[in-house]
Amino acid sequence: MLDLALKGRPRYWIWVSFLITMIIIGFICWMREHEIGAALTTGLNRDITWGFHVGQLTFFVGVAASAVLVVLPYYFHNYKVFGRITVLGEFLAIGCVLIAMLSVFVIMGQPSRVWNVLIYATPHSIIFWDLVVLLVYLLLNILCGWTILHAEKKGAPPPKWIKPFIYWAILWAPSIHTVTAFLYAGLPGRPHWMTALQAAHFLATAFAAGPCLLIILSMIIRKISKFDPGQQAINKLSEIATYALIIHLFFIGLEFFTAFYSQIPDHMVALKYLYAGYEGHTGLVSWMVISTVLAFIGLIIFMFPPLRKWNVTKLIGAFCIFFSIWMDKGFAFVVSGFIPNPFDRVTEAWIALNEFLVAAGVWSVGALVITVLYKIAITIKEKVVFDKYGQKQVID
Amino acid sequence: MITRRDFLKIAAFSSLLGLGGTFTINALEKEPGQKVLKDIKALQGKRWAMAIDTRKFKTQEDFEKVIKACHKAHNVPEIANPLHEVKWIWTEDYEHAFAGTAEQYISKEVKERKFLLLCNHCDNAPCVRVCPVKATFKREDGITMQDMHRCIGCKFCLAACPYGARNYNFLPPRDYIKELNTEYPTRTIGVVEKCTFCNERIDKGLLPYCVEASEGKIIFGDLYDPNSEIRKVLSENIVIRRKVELGTQPMIFYII
Numbered sequence: 001m002l003d004l005a006l007k008g009r010p011r012y013w014i015w016v017s018f019l020i021t022m023i024i025i026g027f028i029c030w031m032r033e034h035e036i037g038a039a040l041t042t043g044l045n046r047d048i049t050w051g052f053h054v055g056q057l058t059f060f061v062g063v064a065a066s067a068v069l070v071v072l073p074y075y076f077h078n079y080k081v082f083g084r085i086t087v088l089g090e091f092l093a094i095g096c097v098l099i100a101m102l103s104v105f106v107i108m109g110q111p112s113r114v115w116n117v118l119i120y121a122t123p124h125s126i127i128f129w130d131l132v133v134l135l136v137y138l139l140l141n142i143l144c145g146w147t148i149l150h151a152e153k154k155g156a157p158p159p160k161w162i163k164p165f166i167y168w169a170i171l172w173a174p175s176i177h178t179v180t181a182f183l184y185a186g187l188p189g190r191p192h193w194m195t196a197l198q199a200a201h202f203l204a205t206a207f208a209a210g211p212c213l214l215i216i217l218s219m220i221i222r223k224i225s226k227f228d229p230g231q232q233a234i235n236k237l238s239e240i241a242t243y244a245l246i247i248h249l250f251f252i253g254l255e256f257f258t259a260f261y262s263q264i265p266d267h268m269v270a271l272k273y274l275y276a277g278y279e280g281h282t283g284l285v286s287w288m289v290i291s292t293v294l295a296f297i298g299l300i301i302f303m304f305p306p307l308r309k310w311n312v313t314k315l316i317g318a319f320c321i322f323f324s325i326w327m328d329k330g331f332a333f334v335v336s337g338f339i340p341n342p343f344d345r346v347t348e349a350w351i352a353l354n355e356f357l358v359a360a361g362v363w364s365v366g367a368l369v370i371t372v373l374y375k376i377a378i379t380i381k382e383k384v385v386f387d388k389y390g391q392k393q394v395i396d
Numbered sequence: 397m398i399t400r401r402d403f404l405k406i407a408a409f410s411s412l413l414g415l416g417g418t419f420t421i422n423a424l425e426k427e428p429g430q431k432v433l434k435d436i437k438a439l440q441g442k443r444w445a446m447a448i449d450t451r452k453f454k455t456q457e458d459f460e461k462v463i464k465a466c467h468k469a470h471n472v473p474e475i476a477n478p479l480h481e482v483k484w485i486w487t488e489d490y491e492h493a494f495a496g497t498a499e500q501y502i503s504k505e506v507k508e509r510k511f512l513l514l515c516n517h518c519d520n521a522p523c524v525r526v527c528p529v530k531a532t533f534k535r536e537d538g539i540t541m542q543d544m545h546r547c548i549g550c551k552f553c554l555a556a557c558p559y560g561a562r563n564y565n566f567l568p569p570r571d572y573i574k575e576l577n578t579e580y581p582t583r584t585i586g587v588v589e590k591c592t593f594c595n596e597r598i599d600k601g602l603l604p605y606c607v608e609a610s611e612g613k614i615i616f617g618d619l620y621d622p623n624s625e626i627r628k629v630l631s632e633n634i635v636i637r638r639k640v641e642l643g644t645q646p647m648i649f650y651i652i
Binding site for chain 1: 477480491493495496526527528529531547548549550554555556557558559563564565567568584585586587588639642644
């Protein structure tokens with residue numbers, strides 16, 4: 001089936017070339033970091049040792065896990081509407097897991113020693129488990145997505161042996177994001193991260209941002225190809241995202257209550273820093289204001305059925321929610337965990353250009369994989385969904 | 397013993413993985429160095445701890461002697477920018493050293509004192525828990541060790557340490573060493589380093605550099621030995637530790 005990715009219109013090849021260029025630029029920037037040091041090429045410092053890349057890990061593991069939202073209703077509840085996009089969800093997960101894994105790889109100061117993680121496997125370290133769960137999730141999605149698409153190509157139902165793997169992947173999805181949350185939630189000196197709500201909150205944000213990305217991608221696919229993921233499926237995704245977004249905002253409220261009603265200084269500082277500034281340090285306040293405004297625009301659009309159902313506003317809403325959560329989870333959440341530092345001082349961090357370009361290279365790897373897989377899936381689905389007379393077989 | 401056949405297997409497998417010779421050498425080294433050293437003249441202790449008599453440190457010179465002794469011997473790079481500096485032992489004022497528990501109305505004299513900070517060699521160390529490659533690990537005698545040659549530079553331990561005692565080499569450290577001590581290894585860019593309680597000296601039967609240079613202002617000994625000097629000092633003075641509430645069991649005590 002891979003040959004289908006080798007035939008495309010010029011715009012396909014322009015996009016692919018763009019991604020490859022970004023990957024090369026990212027690679028050069030990554031090499032540069034290891035040549036001259038992270039001091040000059042990243043926004044990190046003694047006090048804030050994790051930043052943009054770890055944020056990308058956190059955010060994209062979530063998007064990858066959200067594939068379960070289309071796979072579970074279809075396979076557990078026989079919800080037919082999602083039948084056409086389960087493969088899109090699984091292939092999206094593959095690209096996002098790759099982004100997540102590469103984001104961890106690029107933070108390593110000594111990447112040539114990466115094998116040490118396997119040679120000296122350490123079960124009491126959460127990074128070890130993160131590697132294990134992400135790798136398994138990656139393989140499961142490749143296996144399930146590919147097998148199902150292959151069956152579809154042949155016009156046959158998926159083979160029976162694939163079912164256990166699908167169920168395994170469904171159960172595995174929440175676990176990958178739980179492990180991501182455990183990276184943060186078990187550190188004694190970081191009160192902002194140390195909340196039992198962390199894994200649940202991560203899943204809520206993931207289940208809001210993931211469907212929004214799938215909505216955007218589905219609408220692009222509908223525009224540029226003959227394959228229609230289905231209006232009903234897109235509408236259902238926006239409903240799921242609405243509930244998840246509300247839960248996410250509710251959880252933010254819970255964090256505020258616990259911190260400010262208990263009045264424990266360590267728990268209040270990071271929230272103050274993020275939303276109002278702390279002791280004159282306001283580096284992320286405007287960033288968080290934008291994130292919050294975007295969340296509420298998205299919420300208003302998705303809360304009112306006419307706005308949610310109209311595709312123009314739906315698309316705006318999906319963008320708003322996706323970027324709102326990306327800004328929060330993909331950067332601010334990580335940095336604010338280091339505030340204040342162990343000496344009750346504030347050091348701020350920002351994203352350096354070199355660091356951003358490395359991240360752009362990492363995104364491009366994920367985007368390239370998703371592009372190639374979607375190209376194959378769409379080509380097959382165009383043929384399956386349209387019969388030989390060019391008539392749509394399934395109409396919503 | 398390792399048979400010739402096993403050796404070849406390991407060698408072939410490790411070169412397949414692109415690991416070169418190091419893995420093979422590790423596998424061959426069956427006798428742990430620790431045991432060998434015990435037989436010679438290493439200091440014997442079950443739980444090394446340190447008491448810093450903050451009353452006795454009076455002048456800037458008192459501190460500098462201690463810090464220099466450590467940093468010079470361990471090839472600690474001298475980086476001026478505080479955002480990316482590397483330090484194994486340094487000073488901090490009362491308010492910030494004991495952030496969260498510092499007493500507002502304590503005597504002016506204590507408030508103006510400087511406190512020596514270093515790795516706390518926590519009995520229940522969060523850094524050891526999070527390290528994915530066991531580059532930081534506990535020795536039997538309680539030292540929280542750091543293997544700079546195994547560290548992958550993931551910086552998880554810097555997020556886990558509640559004491560800010562760990563350093564990541566943001567810059568090529570060798571460019572910032574003024575006087576090289578050829579007896580101690582230098583580090584490469586992108587790894588974590590910190591105080592190791594001078595394990596290399598303890599194993600030779602010597603006290604840590606800082607203890608030696610302090611001329612009696614720092615007491616070092618075995619916390620599990622009821623007759624040790626450190627136990628005597630701890631029972632006779634008012635001592636405080638940093639962030640005890642986190643359950644990390646820090647092994648550095650400050651005599652007030």
